Amino acid sequence: MTSTTFRTPAALRRTVRGIALNYRLSAEDRARIVLSLSETAATALNAGRPVTLTATDEAGEDGAARLTLALGLPRQDRPAATDGLPLPGEAGADGTVVWRVPLPPPRAPLTTVFPQATRAASATPRxxxxxxxxxxxxxxxxxxxxxxxxxxxxxxxxxxxxxxxxxxxxxxxxxxxxxxxxxxxxxxxxxxxxxxRPRPLHVDGLDLAVHYAPASDETPTGGDLYDWFVLPDGTVHITIVDALGHGITSTRTALTVTHAVRTLALEGHPLESIVARTDQILSPFDQSVMATLLLVRLDPATGRLSLANGSHPPALRLRADGTATYLEVRGRGIGFPLPGSERVLTTTLGPEDLLLLYTDGLTESRRDPREGEQRLVSVARAHRSRPTVDLPGAIARDMLAEALHEDDTLALAIRFRASE
CATH class of the missing domain: 1.20.5 (Single alpha-helices involved in coiled-coils or other helix-helix interfaces)
Known part of the structure; x- marks a missing residue:
């Protein structure tokens, strides 16, 4: 081990470069070590304060040879960190900065001791x-x-x-x-x-058409369902169901309700009792079933119309002269407290009268359901001259054009023409 004091950057660079040459460091490693020591000592040397370089060559713990250079600096010139140098060093507590450089294996045993190498490098004129x-x-x-x-x-x-x-x-x-x-x-x-869904129904004196749209294309099934069939006495029975929720679960609920209603209707139960009776049948098996429903009976020969309701939006009747009336019937649906229709509303349709049945997705897609009902009257009037088969879809498109939220939607139109 030997120490040499330097007072100029040039002398320090020349010595460090000579040491690197003596130990056959690559040009890249030589440049890194010369630049690192020169930058670290620059502040002190440029201010006229000397620095000390100590160099040794030794074997590391793994047996590989390495060159150790320790640069002693005045207290005021000690660097806070060396991470930004081309070859970072280790700042010691005594004010020195140490670099340890692995040495390449020599072609012949390295016999030159470090003090001699340092003196030779310093003394060699360049x-x-x-x-x-x-x-x-x-x-x-x-x-x-x-x-x-x-x-x-x-x-x-x-x-x-x-x-x-x-x-x-x-x-x-x-x-x-x-x-x-x-x-x-x-x-x-x-x-x-x-x-x-039920098969298309063809009855003399009636034109029937239906439109259904799910809340989302990703869940094309929903809880809005309808059923229609002809009773033994020739009257047409129509059921509109809106089961709670969306997707397959609500479809199953709606199917359960429509099947129960169909069975009761075909067994001859009076219209006013079917809503309550349906709840009595289903609640013991599944207390989670909840649905609104509207029941319609229509005589295609006379136009006599009867409605029972369980918490469902009212049917809209549009007369041939454009007069519009909501056929209101109070009642509570399946799964509601005290389910059943409070009464049966009876009226008569005239020739070319239009009856529109629907689920709340058609009118409650807006902020105010009453606004939706008023809009439905205007839209139905605007489209009433369309063929019945196109009517539900046209009404639904207009009603949902400015919808504030998505919901399953069902619209069913019945035009009474009176059988001949």
Whole structure:
């Protein structure tokens, strides 16, 4: 071990470079160690304060040879950190900064002791051309390193671009596949729901049409359902159900209710008792069932109309002259307290009168349900001259054009023409 004191940056650089040459450090490592020690000592040397360099070569714990350089600095010039140096050092508590550089394996046993190497390096006169040659060698090494890093960066960017392109292509494929699956799922559910709906009903003297739209394409089934059939006495029975919730669970509830109503109607139970009786039948099996319903009986020969209601929006009658009336019947639905229709409303449809049955998704998609009911009257009047088959869909499109929230929607139109 030997220590040498330096008072100028040039002398320190020359000595450090000589040591690096003696130990056959690469041009890049040589440049790093020269620059690091020069930058660390610059403040002190430029202010005229000397620094001390101590150098040793020794074997590390792993047996590999390494060069240790310790730079002693005045107290006021000790660096707070060395992370920004080309080769970071270790700041010691005694004010020294230490660098430990692994040495390359020598081609022959390294016999030169460090003190001799230091003295030789310090004593060897160097011309300006020699120093410039060494600096150019170190610069070329730095440039080669920079070029290598730039090349690696270009390759990395190219690989990243290819990876991103592949990921994007995979994402597009997955999105397409997901869309195909959603579409297939929707078609399957729609086909299932269509299969659960009643067959088209053809009755002399009546034109019937229906429109249904789910709250979302992702859940094409819902709790809005209808049923229609002809009773043994020739009258037409229609049930409109709106079960609580959305999706398959609410569809199951609506089907349960319509099947119970159909059974009771075909057994001859009076219209005024069917809502309450349906609740009595279903509640022991499933107390979670909750639904509103509207029951309609219509004689196609006379136009006689009867309605029972369980918490459902009222039917809208639109006369041939444009007069509109909501047929209000109070009642409570399935799963509600004291379920049942309070009475049966009876009236008569005239030729070309229109009866519109619907679920609350048609009128309560706006902030005020009363506003929705008023709008429904205006929309129904605007479309009443359309063919009956197109009427429910046209009314639903206009009503939902400015909907504030999505809901299942059902609209059913009946035009009375009187049988001949």
């Amino acid at each position: 011309t300006g051309e020699a120093d410039i040659a060494l600096l150019e060698e170190e610069l070329r090494a730095a440039l080669a390193r920079a070029d290598h890093l730039a090349d690696e960066h270009r390759k990395l960017k190219h690989e990243l671009a290819e990876t991103n392109s592949g990921v994007l292509a995979l994402y597009v494929q997955l999105e397409k596949r997901d869309e195909e699956l959603r579409t297939a799922h929707g078609r399957t559910l729609r086909a299932l729901e269509d299969a659960l």
